[in-house]
Amino acid sequence: MAPRVSLFVTCVVDQLFPKVGIAMADVLERAGCIVDFPEGQTCCGQPAFNSGYRDEARGMALHFLDVFRDCEYIVSPSGSCTAMASHHYAELFHKDPARMDEVRRMASKVWEFSRFLTDVVGVEDVGARFEHRVTYHDSCHALRELGIKTPPRKLLARVDGLTLAEHDATEECCGFGGTFSVKFPTVSGGMVRTKIDSIARSGADTVVSIDSSCLMQIQGALSRAGLPIRTMHLAEVLASR
Amino acid sequence: MPIEQPAKIDQTLQDANLQLAIYSATGRLMAKRKDAISPDVCPDYQDLRTQANLVKKHTIENLDYYLEIVEKAVAARGGKVVYCRDATEVADFVLKLAKERDARLLVKSKSMTTEEIDLNERLEHHHLEAVETDLGEYILQLAHHKPYHIVAPALHLTRYDVADIFAEHLSAERETIPEKQTLMARVALREKFLAADIGITGANFVVADSGAVVVVENEGNARLTSSAPPIHIAIAGIEKLIPRAQDLAVFLRLLARSATGQPMTVYTSFLSGPRRGGETDGPDEFYLVLLDNGRSKLLADKGKRESLYCIRCGACLNHCPVYRKIGGHSYPWVYSGPIGAILSPQFMGVTHDPWLPFASTLCGACAEVCPVKIEIPRILLELRGEVVAAKTREKSNRWERLAFRLYAWAARHPSVWSAMGLAASAVAPDVPAMLNRGPIADWLSQRDLPPLPPKTFRQLWREREGTGVR
Numbered sequence: 001m002a003p004r005v006s007l008f009v010t011c012v013v014d015q016l017f018p019k020v021g022i023a024m025a026d027v028l029e030r031a032g033c034i035v036d037f038p039e040g041q042t043c044c045g046q047p048a049f050n051s052g053y054r055d056e057a058r059g060m061a062l063h064f065l066d067v068f069r070d071c072e073y074i075v076s077p078s079g080s081c082t083a084m085a086s087h088h089y090a091e092l093f094h095k096d097p098a099r100m101d102e103v104r105r106m107a108s109k110v111w112e113f114s115r116f117l118t119d120v121v122g123v124e125d126v127g128a129r130f131e132h133r134v135t136y137h138d139s140c141h142a143l144r145e146l147g148i149k150t151p152p153r154k155l156l157a158r159v160d161g162l163t164l165a166e167h168d169a170t171e172e173c174c175g176f177g178g179t180f181s182v183k184f185p186t187v188s189g190g191m192v193r194t195k196i197d198s199i200a201r202s203g204a205d206t207v208v209s210i211d212s213s214c215l216m217q218i219q220g221a222l223s224r225a226g227l228p229i230r231t232m233h234l235a236e237v238l239a240s241r
Numbered sequence: 242m243p244i245e246q247p248a249k250i251d252q253t254l255q256d257a258n259l260q261l262a263i264y265s266a267t268g269r270l271m272a273k274r275k276d277a278i279s280p281d282v283c284p285d286y287q288d289l290r291t292q293a294n295l296v297k298k299h300t301i302e303n304l305d306y307y308l309e310i311v312e313k314a315v316a317a318r319g320g321k322v323v324y325c326r327d328a329t330e331v332a333d334f335v336l337k338l339a340k341e342r343d344a345r346l347l348v349k350s351k352s353m354t355t356e357e358i359d360l361n362e363r364l365e366h367h368h369l370e371a372v373e374t375d376l377g378e379y380i381l382q383l384a385h386h387k388p389y390h391i392v393a394p395a396l397h398l399t400r401y402d403v404a405d406i407f408a409e410h411l412s413a414e415r416e417t418i419p420e421k422q423t424l425m426a427r428v429a430l431r432e433k434f435l436a437a438d439i440g441i442t443g444a445n446f447v448v449a450d451s452g453a454v455v456v457v458e459n460e461g462n463a464r465l466t467s468s469a470p471p472i473h474i475a476i477a478g479i480e481k482l483i484p485r486a487q488d489l490a491v492f493l494r495l496l497a498r499s500a501t502g503q504p505m506t507v508y509t510s511f512l513s514g515p516r517r518g519g520e521t522d523g524p525d526e527f528y529l530v531l532l533d534n535g536r537s538k539l540l541a542d543k544g545k546r547e548s549l550y551c552i553r554c555g556a557c558l559n560h561c562p563v564y565r566k567i568g569g570h571s572y573p574w575v576y577s578g579p580i581g582a583i584l585s586p587q588f589m590g591v592t593h594d595p596w597l598p599f600a601s602t603l604c605g606a607c608a609e610v611c612p613v614k615i616e617i618p619r620i621l622l623e624l625r626g627e628v629v630a631a632k633t634r635e636k637s638n639r640w641e642r643l644a645f646r647l648y649a650w651a652a653r654h655p656s657v658w659s660a661m662g663l664a665a666s667a668v669a670p671d672v673p674a675m676l677n678r679g680p681i682a683d684w685l686s687q688r689d690l691p692p693l694p695p696k697t698f699r700q701l702w703r704e705r706e707g708t709g710v711r
């Protein structure tokens with residue numbers, strides 16, 4: 001039976017990179033999923049949680065649980081927002097055993113997009129074509145909280161015409177960190193410059209990742225440095241033909 | 242809005258030589274660690290971490306029991322355990338002993354615990370000379386610097402800096418070759434070793450059942466410090482205990498690999514008590530100072546007490562992208578990097594440096610490499626909550642709090658939320674002109690914003706569904 005997928009597009013994609021959400025829907029449908037978009041969704045609460053506003057984050061988490069309660073699979077174009085729902089909600093509700101059951105159930109239903117394709121749908125070749133030299137940025141939360149290292153690479157390996165050129169600092173943080181980049185703009189700037197130096201050394205013309213917020217940070221620095229390298233979400237690459 | 246933060250951060254960022262020094266030194270340590278834990282040379286690395294974590298957890302949760310055991314074991318070997326509540330008590334103990342034994346010169350091997358309590362300054366204040374004998378610490382002592390890194394204290398200095406420091410303080414020719422610099426230090430320190438009345442070491446581990454202090458090092462200076470002078474004082478935080486000698490194997494294999502990428506350090510000394518009849522080396526007297534200095538307060542905090550598992554390997558510093566930019570002197574205390582970011586607020590109070598728990602992207606690199614599996618990002622998040630709670634009590638975060646409450650409220654009202662989103666994208670074309678002020682201007686000082694799309698995902702989705710276009 002075709003998996004029924006509810007998109008959790010995240011604030012950043014909804015507001016800043018809407019095409020990433022559409023690309024994700026396209027790819028999932030091509031892979032045989034039935035896709036819907038629960039309109040009541042807002043923010044998972046991560047910015048509040050990461051800023052130390054736990055009560056506020058809890059309110060937002062409750063809303064998230066409500067909106068997605070009856071969904072079969074919830075798929076998101078972000079490792080970071082996925083990890084918030086699958087890993088950090090437990091920290092918000094650990095004193096509330098009744099709620100914890102629901103939190104655990106939710107954790108097993110929320111998937112990051114690339115891993116959902118390889119591990120649940122079981123596809124690696126989605127029929128994409130993209131003739132570029134690509135380097136992949138491991139976003140920290142996808143890599144270290146969700147352990148996602150190979151799924152995006154498996155998918156990229158099957159894209160027609162694509163060459164994968166890893167950069168040496170692929171596992172190094174881009175320096176975004178949400179409010180970190182606002183609270184410590186110069187440190188964040190220093191970090192992303194280290195990142196783009198490494199990206200430039202790889203000779204790639206496109207940086208791909210599974211988190212749009214990292215890509216926004218990297219793109220911002222590439223553009224400021226005048227480097228002719230663009231950023232694309234994995235979903236956009238996989239939607240290309 | 243940028244948070245209030247030490248000026249040292251931007252100074253460090255702007256110093257290109259220093260940036261290169263930090264980045265390359267930590268990078269070398271990262272590469273060495275990576276080789277040393279690779280599956281072909283250390284196949285059981287992850288099991289070792291799990292075991293180390295469990296041993297530490299067990300010891301910390303039963304610390305009172307092991308403290309009693311170690312006290313007896315040390316006494317049985319002719320030494321004495323001295324409990325000290327804080328820095329003053331340690332200094333008082335050393336001063337009193339020095340006075341009684343008419344001691345004037347002390348030699349010291351590297352110890353972060355003594356840095357933590359400013360022991361040298363306290364002794365100097367009472368006209369006792371305490372000489373650091375670890376090469377890096379010796380250089381820092383001459384230059385009056387604080388350690389830059391918990392394992393590599395002089396990481397920020399190049400050999401040219403060292404040449405200047407030696408030329409100035411040892412009244413010698415300027416010498417830039419590291420091997421020759423080492424010899425210069427060796428000559429100066431030899432005399433001190435031979436003349437010293439008291440040797441002070443730290444402790445990497447204190448083995449409860451045998452009462453042995455374990456010190457690992459590469460220079461041999463700790464071995465001399467503990468055996469040449471007639472009195473040896475080992476100073477250790479109470480969290481340094483491990484139950485039995487057989488538990489040591491796990492930690493010795495992890496510590497050097499994590500710290501410097503060595504399978505083992507050059508020297509591993511087991512120091513237990515004064516010289517006994519028939520032994521040729523060793524001190525006449527041995528004291529083990531067990532320091533609390535706030536540790537028992539941490540012990541009471543279930544959620545964060547794992548901060549006490551730390552074996553000071555420094556791996557989290559080397560792998561921290563923030564430490565690698567802001568360096569060791571931007572942190573408020575002697576412990577820098579991720580471990581400093583969780584220890585300092587707990588020891589000094591969260592309101593002391595409220596910026597510190599926020600100075601992280603929560604990238605998780607620290608927790609990934611920590612040999613005892615301390616969940617540093619989780620603890621940082623807890624500390625952030627505590628900072629906010631403290632600020633809320635003193636009402637110093639009114640606007641920020643209001644913003645988060647409004648934002649959380651909107652997020653629970655989807656119609657408000659999407660209306661806000663629509664409004665934002667409607668003004669998108671005018672946004673660049675609006676950005677010359679406030680936090681966004683700071684953000685834009687470092688990077689460009691993406692062009693804002695004219696429609697939100699929600700709008701695109703409705704169009705897509707409406708027209709049936711695929």
Ligand code: SF4
Binds near residue numbers: 499614
């Ligand atoms: S926190 Fe872990 S990684 Fe950092 S110094 Fe301590 S033991 Fe090493």
